[in-house]
Amino acid sequence: MPQLQLLPGSISAILADAAETKTLTKSDRYGLLAAILDDTIEDDERRAIDRILRSVHRGRLSIA
Template sequence: MLPSLQLIPGAIPAMLASAAEQGHLTLADRYGLLAATLDDSLDDVDRRAVDRLLRAVIRGRISIVEDLCLG
């Protein structure tokens, strides 16, 4: 049985803005993306935002950092 993951409302736009500004995704961001990909009720706008984030990582525009949060 998979644990229940629930995305915080507004988390995806916040992640997108933060990643665009700072140029990286933290461990907390990655857990948020995991919850988003497992959420079947995600609307099309949020799903496209997740896709944009993942494409940016693949293309090297956004890096992955091991820190939980960067302040």
């Protein structure tokens, strides 16, 4: 299985893009996957991921 590499600042970029467009793209979802699988992400990034997933669950963000 190929290694997923999280780019610096990608979580904040996904959060900002999702807030603007109200959708998560396939590349956003792969970025979130890489972040969730990364054991070294900071607590603030983990909370941002939780906010994104909660927004999807509540229907505030759609999946494109």
